[in-house]
Amino acid sequence: KRALSEEKRAVLGDLSPNCIAERLVLTMEHHGEIAGFAVKACNGHLNFYSATIQPIQNHTSIDTCAQASDRPTSSKQSSVNKNDARHNKKARKLEFKMARSHFDPEEFALYQRYQTKVHKEKTVTESSYKRFLVDTPIVPIRPRSGDNTVPPCGFGSFHQQYRIDGKLVAVGVVDILPKCLSSKYLFWDPDLAFLSLGKYTALKEIDWIKTTQKSCPSLEYYYLGYYIHSCNKMRYKAAYRPSELLCPKGTKLSVLLTRMTRTQSQTMTNQT
Secondary structure, eight states, X not given: OTTSOHHHHHHHOSOOHHHHHHHHHHHHHHHTOOTTEEEEEETTEEEEEESSOOSSOOTTXXXXXXXXXXXXXXXHHHHHHHHHHHHTSOOXXXXXXXXXXXXXXXXXXXXXXXXXXXXXXXXXXXHHHIIIIIOOOOOOBOOOTTOTTXXXXXXXXXXXXXXXXXXXXXXXXXXXXXXXEEEEEEEEOGGGGGGOHHHHHHHHHHHHHHHXXXXXXXXXXXXXXXXXXXXXXXXXXXXXXXXXXXXXXXXXXXXXXXXXXXXXXHHHHHHO
């Protein structure tokens, strides 16, 4: 805006981020510079979607497409052709499996890689892993036929496995309790950081509650655990809303709950 003349600046006015994002989408669609992708404006951001439905997409494809507008026509066409070739690749298979908490050597190997590469821990022992994420004081309750007070999986501690083409890429450790899913911990493959698996698995957990709530109405919360606003590693929890912050004053530790009975999570809206 500073580069424009006063006349043009007056015409432009004080546009909101939402309005700017919507105008950018129209401009990009008009010039045809997003071949292979659908783009939508959402809360002042641009969300890119694959034109073909694929669970996992090469993370460099968006960069290739975004850079195309600065190149000559021939280079731009070459970029589009490469992008189309990526879309024609076989879609990868994403699998989700939930099992009661138990020690799994494959999970422990992934946990070791995650702790050493992401959290820079020098030593990760099997015993510390078991104490932290396997052992649980929660007494398991098995599902009962015709009883809608217990979800189909029952109550207790669970490990949710995420696999891509059979390879374990993330594990969510959760407690299923009478009124909520409590998200205890998540560890994922450090090589796949670009996939934002933390956000994806959180949305998956929210979706699980909303789906399971149909057969077990008492499930109504997504429990995110302690929240410390001054801690960057915990501040992300505030992005999921509507939420309730319990004990916001008088303590540095607060508890954040996301209610499932109201509107969908804002983060889920942004992702979809």
